[in-house]
Amino acid sequence: MSNQDRTTVVILGAGKGGTALLELFTRLPGVEIAGIADQDASAPALQHASQLGIPITQDLVSLISLQGINLIVNVTGDPHLDLLVAAHKHPETEVLGGSASKVLWDFVQHASQIQSQLFQTEKLAGMGTFASGIAHDINNPLYILLAFAENILEETDDPRIHEQVRSIIEAGKRIQGICQNITRYARATNTDNAIAVEVNEKLDEALNIARYATTLQDLTIVKSFGEHVEVLVNPGELFQVLVNLMTNAIQAMEGKGTLTLSTSCENGVGKISIADTGSGIPTENLEKIFDPFFTTKPLGQGTGLGLHNVKTIIKKYRGELRVESKVGKGTTFSIELPRSPK
Amino acid sequence: MSESQTAGMFSGRESEGLVLVVDDESDVRKVVRMTLEKSGYDVVEAEDGEKAIEEIKKGENSILLNLIITDIRMPNMNGIDVINYYKKEWPSVPIIVLTGFPDVEMSTTMLQHGVSDYLVKPVESEKLRASVAKALEQREVRGF
Structure with missing residues (x-):
């Protein structure tokens, strides 16, 4: 991708909005983040940005007046800052502020919410497959155990052996019940007919x-x-x-x-x-x-x-x-x- | 006794029928064999579909085969393919599925494809015997 195709962006504000945009922009191949600024040195996105090697500053004006910036995104929510940006930016630099940047921020949050919901659904479906696989692997040996136990019952008349074998069968049936419950739950994510x-x-x-x-x-x-x-x-x-x-x-x-x-x-x-x-x-x-x-x-x-x-x-x-x-x-x-x- | 041997075939008593048991786990085959032999059936074992066909043909028992009890998870084949595989070889032999998967949809599909019964392991001996008897009875009624 040539430099002309890339958009160089600075983010003003390193709170929740700044964090969301930082995450979005670092994932977009066409966007380069020239820096992020916040007057509050402890703002969360500043630390995150410095870990990513993105320049951070508390001096907003120095960032606004940088050469070669295509877009300034102001998510500080501070209306006075719009005037500061207008006074110091280069004429070719565009500004996204006020409600426009708010909408962008909302959109980013919405997208990340959907993504985690999707992740959750996939996780549930995955657990379903996993659980029914386990149930299958338990059912095979359980069948061997229960069927041999039943066979012993059929082949002997000794009441002491009968009593013990019955306990084995009871215990096996409990395992069977647990397995059935697991597979029933697992199935919950798999079909969609009413x-x-x-x-x-x-x-x-x-x-x-x-x-x-x-x-x-x-x-x-x-x-x-x-x-x-x-x-x-x-x-x-x-x-x-x-x-x-x-x-x-x-x-x-x-x-x-x-x-x-x-x-x-x-x-x-x-x-x-x-x-x-x-x-x-x-x-x-x-x-x-x-x-x-x-x-x-x-x-x-x-x-x-x-x-x-x-x-x-x-x-x-x-x-x-x-x-x-x-x-x-x-x-x-x-x-x-x-x-x-x- | 070798796993492929047909027990009771030449013992002189009248057999209730010849049942092929296919499962990749030898102990599963063994318990099914035990359960059915007590009710007078003869049993041939095989660990997968391919070997089952080999075994039956080797023993020249192909025309005697009355019933197949099979798992539907095989090393080379799965689900409905397993059923079709047997149907191609023995179109009129009833099939009982014996599987560890309690899958409602799969069982419906299987029954629609003409499988006599879909049993989920662990199955009680009495239930297995009843299912086998029913499959053979239906076969007689249909006049195969």
């Missing part, structure tokens, strides 16, 4: 997975299931929704409390509610919990995408998702999904 799904069964299946959410297990499960509650969804996605909500509920109770699962059917709409007696959600967070990347969990323990995905899935099937919560009392999530297409 069919009539029996909700009560899915709640039970999801509970089998969500139980692993905490090590402490002192849960009372209350089930209040209506008869034949069916909804039209992709079974895997509904399963993902239920596992997610139940995991949150169990974690909010730190493994101790009452989890109430209710289902009913009214006027062609299937209703599901998941209620916990956990810590509850403060009112100021209630509106934010469905936003992507909102999390109150410690770093590395929550992606902040769980409830966002739950909401996206429910909306996809023309459903409603509601939350009621009281700090110290608990939280109830209610889902309504249509039973038939229309």
